[in-house]
Amino acid sequence: MDPTSMYIAIAAALLLLILLKMSIRIVRQYEQGVLFRLGRVIGVKMPGLRFIIPVIDRLPLVSLRIVTMPIQSQGIITQDNVSVDISAVAYYRVVDAVKSVVAIENVVAAIDQIAQTTLRKVVGRHSLDQTLSETERINRDIREILDQLTLAWGVEVVMVELKDIQLPDSMKRAMARQAEAEREKRAKIIAAEGEAIAAAALGDASDTMMAHPLALQLRNLQSLVEISVDKNSTVVFPAPLMSTIGELSAFLARENQAATVAAAKPPVKAA
Template sequence: MQAPFSFPVLLLIAILVLYIINSIKILKEYERGVVFRLGRVRESAKGPGVILVFRPVDQIVRISLRQEAMEVPPQDIITRDNVTLKVNAVITLRVVDPTKAVIEVANYIYQTSQFSQTTLRSVLGEVELDELLAHRDRLNQRIQTIIDGHTAPFGVKVISVEVKQVDMPESMLRAMAKQAEAERERRAKVIHAEGEFNAAQKLIEAAALLSTQPISVQLRYLQTLTEIGVEKNTTIVFPLPIEMMGLLNKSLSFNPAEEKK
């Protein structure tokens, strides 16, 4: 009894089955596959899910659509007011067109990194140090717009740019510390002067009010003696009537020569 299939036929079937199994590719939800057939790219990227790639006729390049954070190396920058700085940044990007990211550029990560370094130096070199420190959000937006204009032709979207760290020379840090200290002293002196001015105004108002009722001065005098007596000390307080002080002032201002005249 002959076998239904000869050995060469069985071998051919096994090779065909293995080839088909090997041609099955599974792409994750965040992956897309750019397929080249005989060197020509297919119309659109494939995936996610199961796709067939028949090698060696087809070749596939996997591209991730997830966001990627890329750190820009520290750059030596001279600001418009001639201050030398070292500035680095973090860029968040993602691929929006996998086909362009494969066929338009050799390495979109490296290309974006180079654009980021040159843009960071050119933009921050046009501003002064105070503007860099005070308006960082506006500069981040400007850098993002410029880099995104460079990366759009090869299907990469720059989502955000954040200036991460600004390293200044020690001499500049000391100068800024002195400036901040001087500003604090100026504010303290102004506040102290305003307090003295307000206190003087209140004293004038209080004196004018007390002068309307002479007995109020006596009451205030007795209240002050009561406050002194509360403290445990060895101070001897001798109460002197206010009337005696008035008589003493009159006697001191009396001039006999003027009286004879």
């Protein structure tokens, strides 16, 4: 073989290898390939080894995995005119590879911008208390609005979560004072309820002691036992107040009766 023929064979082999390399595409398991032929969409290539026509065909690969996209902190004014900084995170995935390539130029940048706008719009409809306490509803509203927009791009928003809510220092102090006042209110209410229950219990106990005088004596003995535990040098013996009052009343009644009888008797004449 002459050198010219050998050079031609080597060039042909190299050209064949180059064309073979340009015609082979590998679509991974989590991807789909959108096949363009002369600028028109021919179809979708599933995972595996795929062949295309060099120069004529183009096969961009689209990932179908869930993408985590942080939504940068947004300065938002709530419905009750409180300025807050809120950041969030969104999870989305491509459900239609053709639409994600044909319908929009850069799906990642588009979702990022529309997510920031939707976050400001949804949070701005709620007051600060609602934003702090109803995060689940806000997350659901943001996701539903994003889904209505992104489904036309072949993208489904799986989840949106508010990640961080930054409040002004003055608002933090005001909320701390409010929480402290709320705790004091609950403490006073609980103390008042306890006093009412104790007063009712004492009333029932006094009725029982009035009906059973020995119950008061037993209570006095219990008080003596409690005092003796402290080893005091002075022992205080509680007088049975109710029985003492009763005995005093009976004594005064007897004295009055005796005085009345003595006054009613005629005087004795001297002999």
